[in-house]
Amino acid sequence: MSTLATVEPTSGKAPVLTTGDLTPAVAMDFENAAQDFFVAKSVPLDKQVSLILPGIKDIRIRDWITANRARITSLSFVDFIKELRENYLQSDWRTKFATRFSHPHSLRLVNHFGIGPKSFCPSTASSVILHLFLTILPSAIISKLIWMMN
Secondary structure, three states: OEEOOOHHHHOOOOEEEEOOOOOHHHHHHHHHHHHHHHHHHOOOHHHHHHHHHHHHHHHHHHHHHHHHHHHHOOHHHHHHHHHHHHHOOOOOOOHHHHHHOOOOOHHHHHHHHOOOOOOOOOHHHHHHHHHHHHHHHHHHHHHHHHHHOO
């Protein structure tokens, strides 16, 4: 059985992404922790990626970084996170997420946040929630959605 990566809390330092499998929630936690670090330390855009790389401890991700360091350090943080997700989240994570939210229980979550009508079909619910997860909702709400589903 594999372990899941976690984000270690740091005080005024770059976040640490531990060894383990990356999940959407952990990727989001890492992104949020990095953004908080950038703001707290007034990190310029062109230095953001290079300053968080040492905190990534998973050897698979470290190998990717080592093999592509010049290109990766030239990326914006947004593009870096996008590539990190593309390369290290399970390839079917979007399907699993949509399937999980296709359960009628997910309709309550949609209504709880005042999104959409009181009743609509589960496939629409999963599509709406997946769209919100990927594009619109602030990370705090997404974290709450994930927590409520566990």
